[in-house]
Amino acid sequence: MQHRKLGTQGLETSAMGLGCMGMSDFYGDRSDQGESVATIHRALELGVNFLDTADAYGPHTNEQLVGRAIKGKRDQYVIATKFGIVRDANDPLKRGINGRPEYVRASVEGSLKRLGIDTIDLYYQHRVDINTPIEDTVGTMADLVREGKVKYIGLSEAGPETLRRANAVHPISALQTEYSLWSREPEDEIIPACRTLGIGFVPYSPLGRGFLTGAFKSIEDLRSDDFRRSSPRFQGENFAKNLELVRHIERLAAEKGCTPSQLALAWVLAQGNDMVPIPGTKRRQYLEENIDAINVTLTRADLERIDEIAPKGAAVGDRYAAESMKVLGR
Numbered sequence: 001m002q003h004r005k006l007g008t009q010g011l012e013t014s015a016m017g018l019g020c021m022g023m024s025d026f027y028g029d030r031s032d033q034g035e036s037v038a039t040i041h042r043a044l045e046l047g048v049n050f051l052d053t054a055d056a057y058g059p060h061t062n063e064q065l066v067g068r069a070i071k072g073k074r075d076q077y078v079i080a081t082k083f084g085i086v087r088d089a090n091d092p093l094k095r096g097i098n099g100r101p102e103y104v105r106a107s108v109e110g111s112l113k114r115l116g117i118d119t120i121d122l123y124y125q126h127r128v129d130i131n132t133p134i135e136d137t138v139g140t141m142a143d144l145v146r147e148g149k150v151k152y153i154g155l156s157e158a159g160p161e162t163l164r165r166a167n168a169v170h171p172i173s174a175l176q177t178e179y180s181l182w183s184r185e186p187e188d189e190i191i192p193a194c195r196t197l198g199i200g201f202v203p204y205s206p207l208g209r210g211f212l213t214g215a216f217k218s219i220e221d222l223r224s225d226d227f228r229r230s231s232p233r234f235q236g237e238n239f240a241k242n243l244e245l246v247r248h249i250e251r252l253a254a255e256k257g258c259t260p261s262q263l264a265l266a267w268v269l270a271q272g273n274d275m276v277p278i279p280g281t282k283r284r285q286y287l288e289e290n291i292d293a294i295n296v297t298l299t300r301a302d303l304e305r306i307d308e309i310a311p312k313g314a315a316v317g318d319r320y321a322a323e324s325m326k327v328l329g330r
Contacts, residue, residue, distance in 0.1 A: 001047025006200025
């Protein structure tokens with residue numbers, strides 16, 4: 001397994017991480033916790049040491065799961081978690097954003113306890129709170145670094161100006177934002193801003209929420225409680241049009257002797273050594289398939305062909321429902 005640096009403060013992780021969200025939330029069946037724990041253990045055996053979770057996943061249950069999985073092996077993992085999305089106890093679909101200093105402090109204590117650790121390696125603000133100056137939020141996060149509760153800090157789905165303001169308060173090691181062959185918007189301003197500021201980039205959903213794997217032929221392939229059923233890109237005509245994009249990826253993958261998932265991940269990895277994608281899975285089988293993307297080499301000609309079949313804006317439909325789109329890129 002290769003390693004990559006995120007930011008300029010010393011954070012180093014495996015070149016690919018493991019997104020743990022789906023083990024506890026959003027994608028339906030969460031019954032096999034044993035397989036989820038086994039997947040986290042298998043990741044380490046294969047050299048993947050970077051785990052991504054958040055207090056909002058569950059809420060809270062994903063951090064508890066990760067905490068159980070890393071017990072006795074904590075020093076071998078790089079643990080990233082997040083705060084800032086507030087889930088409603090009575091309505092799981094309702095949520096708020098909170099970046100107030102007192103909330104940051106309460107959140108870090110909760111995450112440390114659930115994870116069973118003394119220090120969080122990478123602590124993100126999950127979404128930017130427009131009602132709290134970013135300087136106040138990041139200033140509190142910087143205090144947590146000085147107190148030893150956090151090693152490095154990051155932001156998620158923040159805009160370029162927010163990144164600059166935040167980085168002026170304390171060095172930001174990583175920005176986490178959705179990025180894949182069907183979500184290339186960060187190439188316009190976000191990625192250039194990160195590179196100018198020396199901030200690492202962590203693409204989440206690098207497989208387009210599983211769509212780029214080719215596993216879905218219709219909306220009925222998703223469980224009734226899968227949140228992707230409400231995603232515009234999985235709706236009606238959008239689904240059919242996006243499926244055409246996947247068919248092109250499948251053909252190119254077949255020529256390369258790899259799976260569509262591996263091609264999509266290899267493309268993200270090829271975008272720069274400052275990128276560490278975190279594909280999510282709760283099964284060892286798919287974990288192993290994803291990790292093999294490290295061994296897929298894309299030539300300049302391959303990358304040019306991919307640009308032709310999956311240019312910016314190729315996917316049809318927004319990546320979130322309207323209300324969720326409003327809190328992105330702040």
